[in-house]
Amino acid sequence: MALHESRTPIVRKVCESSDPDEHGSSLQPVQKREVVLRLEAESLENMRKRATVRVDQPKGSTFEIICDEGPYLDGDDTAPPPLAYYSASIAFCFLTQLSRYATVRKLKIRSMKLTQETRFTMEGSIIKGTLAGQGVEVVTHLDIESDEPEEAIRQMIEVGKNSCFIHQSIMNPVPSTIQAKVNGQLLS
Known part of the structure; x- marks a missing residue:
């Protein structure tokens, strides 16, 4: 190095x-x-x-x-590595949405921590051109300290999950397009 x-x-x-x-615009109720x-x-x-x-x-x-x-x-x-950034982005986005919801609803949350395990697999051969990777599972554990009613916390988690762009991109895959140029020419 x-x-x-x-x-x-x-x-x-x-x-x-x-x-x-635009400051604070994402904290609007609607x-x-x-x-x-x-x-x-x-x-x-x-x-x-x-x-x-x-x-x-x-x-x-x-x-x-x-x-x-x-x-x-x-x-x-x-x-x-790239997968560490990906894994962290899942956690960061989810915590952002949970914090955002708590702020808008004026929930008193003393602390909110998240642990997560993100698993991937890869099989095949580079030489044969059959190598393929895929995500296997994302398991998230939340540890929330609050005196709010359990139903309010459940609702916060549900809204957080539904509004987290990255969780939703995992649960409902989005279209992905790859376009390439080689020596300035579009690869067909």
């Missing part, structure tokens, strides 16, 4: 860009909105990758994120 790699931040803000008119993120990623040395992700809607900041793989995939283990 090169010395500069170990000093490169894994996550850094590249550009501050939010719209004051809403209809779309969230749009734009991302550019590139492979670096070994198994490191860099992504620049911008929140376009609602207008948000731009961050640069580095990932790596562990030695089992010939990586240098200098940053979390």
